[in-house]
Amino acid sequence: MNKLLLLTTAIVALGLGPATVTLAQDKAIVIGTDVDAGTLDPRLTRDTTAYRAADLIYAGLVHLTSKLEAVPDLAESWESPDPQTYIFKLRPDLKFSDGSPLTADDVVYTYESVINPDFNAPDRALYSPISAIEAVDPQTVKFTLSAPYAPLLSYLDKGIVSKAAVEAGKDPATDPIGAGPMVLSAWNRGSDIVLKANPSYWGGAPEVTDVTVKIIGDNSARAQAFEAGDLDVIQSPLSPNDIARLKADDRFGNVITAGLGVTYINYNTKDPVLADPGMRQAFSMLIDQNSIVNDIYQGVDEIASSIILPSSWAYSPDIKQPTFSVEGAVAKFNELGWKDSDGDGILDKDGKKLTVTLSTHSEDPNRVQSVELTQALMQSAGVDAQVQITDWPSFSTNYVQKGLHQIALLGWLNIVDPDRLLFGQLSTGGSTNWGGYSNPEVDKLLQEGRSSLDQAARAKAYQAAATILASDLPYFIISDQGYQLFYKKPFPVEVQATPRGNFRGLIGMDE
Amino acid sequence: MAQLATSTVGAAIAVKDLEIRIRGDRGSYPVVADMALTVERGETLCIVGESGCGKSMTALSLLRLLPDAASASKGSIEINGEDFLAMPERRVEDLRGVEIAMIFQEPLTALNPVLTIGEQIAESVRRHKKLAHKAAMARAIETLQLVQMPDPARRAKQFPHELSGGQRQRAMIALALACDPKILVADEPTTALDVTVQAQILGLISDLQKRLGTALVLITHDLGVVAEVADRVVVMYAGRRVEEASVYDLFEHPIHPYTLGLMGAIPRPVAGRPATERLVDIAGTVPPPWDLPKGCAFAPRCPRASARCHEERPPLEEKRPGHFAACWEHVDA
Amino acid sequence: MLAYVIRRLLLLIPMAVGMIVVTFGLLLLVPGDPAAVLLGPEASPEMIANLRRTLGLDDPWYVRLGAYFWQLLHGDLGRSIFQSAPVSEIIGGRIGATIELAVVALLLATLIGVTLGVLAAVRQGSLIDTVTMLLAQLGVSMPVYWLGLLLMLGFAVQLNWLPAIGRGAPMLDAIVAALSGRPQVLWDSILHILLPALALAANSAAIISRLVRTSMLEVLREDFVRTAYAKGLRRPRVVVRHALRNALLPVLSVIGLRFGALLGGAVLVEMIFAWPGLGQLTFSAVSQRDLPLIQGIVLTFALIFALVNLVVDLLYALVDPRVRLG
Amino acid sequence: MPDTALLSVDDLQVHFPVRSGVFQRQSATVKAVDGVSFSIKRGETLSLVGESGCGKSTTGLALLGLVKPTGGRVRFDGAEIGSFRRRDLKDYRRRVQIVFQDPFSSLNPRRRVRDAIRVALDIHGVGSRAERDAEVAQLMARVGLRPDQADNFPHQFSGGQRQRIGIARALALKPDIIVCDEPVSALDVSVQAQILNLLADLQRDLGIAYLFISHDLGVVEHISHRVAVMYLGKIVEIAPKALLFAAPTHPYTTMLTRAAPTLDPRHRHSFSPSSDDVPSAINKPSGCPFHTRCPLATEVCKTTEPALTERPDGRLAACHHR
């Protein structure tokens, strides 16, 4: 019967030609994305879509370029009289999209709510060094820090909300009023977010007048919709095989570059089997980076050699993690006393078998495949490796974040500064140090990296830390994630992609 | 009193040499054989017999309504001199309801549950008389009146389940009579009814037949019904006629041992002869149609059976004037 | 009749209460902390604890359940933890799409199922019958998401006849637009819904066709069909007017149950075709542990399910004069 | 009535509620059995006769506790059933048995005949397993079945044979009385004769009493000692067979006897073709329930219900006019 149906549908469709209807000539684009925004309040954004939509609706003090440099946005200029003080000068005559003026008070209001613990802003930790924000005059804002905090500037692109509007009862989450290049015109939950150009943006209205952000959860479905012509732009996350195909298709343009994320192994250093760095080294030698990156991810990512992103100013090619070698791993295990004494094919020591659980979350099939592959390789080296796959909440909040894991495969995104990956996670007692890693020397280097304002000094500290981490291995970095963006040709404006995936480069705005 | 017709001239319906076969899991076998009937206008022929004797199959074959597995494999059914069995299906459809109509046993299942009585009768009228909807409805109500349905206009708007058993059977009769058929076949029309209602329906059928002059073929297992309405009677056993006579001859002088047994099994006086204290008990059961004995099908149960009966099937012969029986050892009256 | 409707609606209360309690109990046991999911991986334990307090997640279960019922009594479904909107608003924005999809799928399934079922029954034993029933068997045996992907691959990607994903204008709006001279809007909506509706309908169409065939064969053996032939009616009229009407009665009650199955299947289909309905929402709500939203969805499903079955029963009474509701 | 009665029923009532509305409150009552009294002596056959829906079968089922009586008393062998404890009730069940009308639904299609008959013995723990099997063989022989058919399933038997199995099952516990609920209505006349003969033989040999429920006056006349005529849940006349059939007192009894076909083509009835239906049990007529169909009905019949009173010849009848 299905065949019959197919046939009838086919006939119907054939008679009426291609289904896609191109409507207007004015510059409108449709961007495909994987999740719906949870909120449009820039202070509360968690998901990428919310973040990117808010980036269009609102404007921050600074704007991060595709090279992650902070350039002026609402702020015209800034100065730092001492390492613990930043003073921003706002542009004159800034206006929110409702026509009301944007002043220093709005900036103060925005950041005060972000650092207020009861406001529950998800990235409050990034702003915790801020001890005070003051409006010096309607056009001047002063940030006072409790300690020197080098990464601060790259976090000050947070959109500024209108104090007056919020206090008048307008919820920025659903009813956003910002000073960004676009305004919200409709939000069909779960379906799309429709934005229109904002003529009152200080830089003038963008070239692209209409942006529709369409939500298509499944990566392959999104790619297919793009190929079918329903979308003008798609970007990471995408399935590697889709990427390979789209890349070869000359109907589409692409931007393929290094991203801001890593895929890594988190060893629980508190676990008796994994407490010894030697064990972690042995296990790391069982991770076939080449197969994972080139076969499973089909080369869209790069094989990582250390914890610092190659695109970062702190990168050094000299730092190396252990590389894949089953023999090497077995030798290392033997050296540490694990031998197959009973001939069952599983290594053992003091009568205990070498058993570990590898885990990841079910949402990302590539991670699942990587874990499957690694599990098989561990088996072949005599490790009784088990696999645990659960959905994200079970995996992250109930497992890894509680330090219940042994070897977990995870990713970390948006590493605009090395501090963002290292400080909270690998310093002793760090708020996200789920593997319980502790090394006083690393602690010292990370603190140094965060408080020094000299980039060369910071780079040196981070490289020193990375060198220790490459042999201590609380984390084993598998790959540096790539970033891919595909767009339909011809595209109404010049595409300027940023590895953060923000949309400003797609609407014809110069940096 | 009509003569027992051996000629079919003037008969409303004449069946000759009819055989009905069933093809099923057990192969192909006859359920009715050597069947012959003639019924004249105004005459009532009763076919009587016990379950499985082939009487209902015979009735259905008269309208060419046999179930898929069964078919009339031999013989002819002449209506107005035309062979019903040889006609194309469309012609048969044109004649059904007009020339020949049928009343079924269980009116609750024989009437469509989701259509009103009026709609069901009017449908037939519209089909054959080419009447418009309104006129057909009026005709339906008229027919309901004819069958003495109380409050016919209201009943016409009701559904079968809203009527009592007796009313339903009246509706069924009205449905059959709606286009003035010349031949009416009634298959056990009162079996599902209570005795007082049965009396009314029997009264109605014979009353209507007298008034309309229809030829009536009535199928029943109940000799009481036969005694009340029949002119002539055919007794069937195992797919064949075993005895045929006028109703008076049959009740007063039954000559086939099976007929005698049937009458003896009734716990009430038959034609004035009082019932015995102990009922006649025909031993054994009816043989299945796919496994009939070689000789007379009744022989294994027959108290009078001789060796010949087991070997040779007796033909239906005129044993007394106008009284036929198929028996080697029949009772001499 | 009215009393019957009221009684049926009242019976919804214990059902809803039961479902809330079961959902609540299950989600109490499900691992994964919505507060932690909400705040993301960069959040510190103190931040998570703080948010849990704010959301009332630390209250004892009976307090939370009581509060939920209390709120429900006031007609309030609560606020989603993850989406900054009231649950009723979120569901309200989605429900139309799912109902539209399910209704179109149901219509498709019924249309296809009844046509094929009748053909197969009337031509019992013929090639049509064999082929139809073979297709029906395949239809019920095919995992819906696999079929969905194959359809998408064939019609949207390879042939590029139909849009792969998403939804056009809501069907009602599209009809209005078409009536006011913009038929392409309706056309667009129809093109969008075809594939997902087809994927969703296949299974039900197969089930309905088999049921119609069985039911039809049974009805064709009924006495009243013989009566209809005895009246001299021609075959097509007997099949359509007498047999089909009666044969569809059992189908009707199955359609009610199928609607439930369609709503269930909608989750997968909506995910594949990016259909912005309750199904997608359900999956994301479950995978985010968004308790108030899940509760709202479950209640909505229960309500739809119960109402559809009530409507089916009422329809049944309407088309079958023998059925008395009381 | 003196205590010679094996079973006596006094003012038996079986009412079924008709529910409606939102909360399914009882809105009406179907009085299926509405104050029925009679008694049966040992070895006697009392017939309950009437048209469908008159409550005769319900009366039979109520006697066995298969439907719950709403009111009234049943005395068996001097003791009242209502007061029976479980143990006594089990004993009562041994002594009162039932044979059903439909030979198809009265046997479990998935159980062998042996098991169907033996189940009674199993329940009451009669004898050893071997003894019970022997008893089954005897019972089968007693009702005219070949004991070697014991391992067959019901579908392998004809209607008459199944009815014999049903009788064997009822006989297994050697009951004092068997309620025969239309036991021959579904059978062909020749088979009907076989079963009626069997029932007569069993009564003669075992002294079993029958409550014989039937709508067929011919059968009733044949088998009964006494006959009770029921109409809309009530007994309208009860009399010894000969008396009842020779000269019915109640107009309804007259109507019934006149409606039965004669079996004599030379003395046909002239049945009236006009319609005349039994009123529904939900909306029973006031006064005498029969007044709507009664040729003798007067005003008093519409208002006052006649009591069942004893007539000079010893019979009981409920009519104002006869």
Added chain:
Amino acid sequence: MRIPKPLRNPSLVIGGLIILTLVFLAVFAPLLATHGVDQPDMRNRFSLPSEVHWLGTDNLGRDLWSRLIFGARISLSIGIISVTVAALIGTSVGLAAGYFGGWVDMLLMRITDVFLGFPAVVLTLAIVAVLGPGIVNISAAIIAVTWTEYARVVRATTLVLREQNYVQAAKALGASWPRILFMEILPNTLGPIIVLASLGLGTAVIIESALSFLGFGLPPPTPTWGWTLSYGTRFIRDEPWLSIIAGATIMVTVLGFNLLGDGLRDILDPRQLTRAK
């Protein structure tokens, strides 16, 4: 020589053969497998059928034939566990509700309503999330959404059966309710239950694959069909073979159970099921 009646039913024969083959493959999987089930070969991903890999290889270069026949064990185990328990629960509930009626019926039917009203996905996902993936736990989720079917059918059948004269006769003989329920009624509901169970096995296979598709299935590298199909659909564009063969395996299995169920329905009292609605 006459062919026995059941063997003349094509549904039954074809369905039976499919299922017998499947059971054979599952039982003897360790002997029939040509490769280790989780032996990746990254140089040989997505290879087409060959002499070495009869059905080709999957996304990690593992032998598909070996994985599918081992997967049959899992699918069948889940099917058998879930169907057995669901049938037991559903039958008990249906018997009790149908036979006792009154408030017992009312209560049980309200409970059934709760399960029927649940969107199946929410219930299964929540249960698997609570219990964690595992053969028994996934079976539990399937049971939760399928037992009502048995309850409904058995209840309806029981309602018909309890009015049968043989049940009345058993009561008249003084039989206790367990005796009536288990000796007189239950055997007559077995036909529909067996048919439902056969269809239910197919349903279980489909639900398991859907759970895997949604990421709630048994953890890899367990060679479940659901995972294989789920991966297959990810690569459907470029490597359609994997999804075709995995989808076809599931479809043929479900088809086998459905045909078997239909065949059984034909030979086991054909009217019983249609009556039970």
